[in-house]
Amino acid sequence: MANTSSARKRIRSAARKHERNRRVRSSVRTAVTKARRVVDGAEEGSAEALVRLAASALDKAAEHGILHRRNVSRRKSRLMRSAAKAETLGTAAVKTPKTVAKRASAQGTKPKAKAGATTRKAAAAPKTGRPATKTERTSSSQRRAAGSAGKERESS
Numbered sequence: 133m134a135n136t137s138s139a140r141k142r143i144r145s146a147a148r149k150h151e152r153n154r155r156v157r158s159s160v161r162t163a164v165t166k167a168r169r170v171v172d173g174a175e176e177g178s179a180e181a182l183v184r185l186a187a188s189a190l191d192k193a194a195e196h197g198i199l200h201r202r203n204v205s206r207r208k209s210r211l212m213r214s215a216a217k218a219e220t221l222g223t224a225a226v227k228t229p230k231t232v233a234k235r236a237s238a239q240g241t242k243p244k245a246k247a248g249a250t251t252r253k254a255a256a257a258p259k260t261g262r263p264a265t266k267t268e269r270t271s272s273s274q275r276r277a278a279g280s281a282g283k284e285r286e287s288s
Contacts, residue, residue: 156196156198157193157199160193163189166186167215171211171214173218190207191204
């Protein structure tokens, strides 16, 4: 239990903030889920309006410090990208790989790879002239210099 009056006050204010943050996070999640369902074609509605509402809710949560701004940016980007993809495909519902896999597992079959689709290993291969790992990006001379600097610190 807190001993000082300021510590008691911090506990009370933290509890208030916790409740408020929970409500805001829940409403943001609901807005994003509704927008995603309409974009994916699972429900009827105005995708543009719901995506705009979800983006607004995310922005407000970031503005108040409830969600991190980069988290919000990433989530908005994914939502906008899926909305744009659904828009380019027309009114047909966009089938995500997750739903295809669920349907396939329910039927007891594996989902077939689309023509031109790459395997995970092929996708992970480095692009032309671009190293894939941090070790490959760091030159050997830089690694040697870093290693020798560490040894010098240990000896002194």
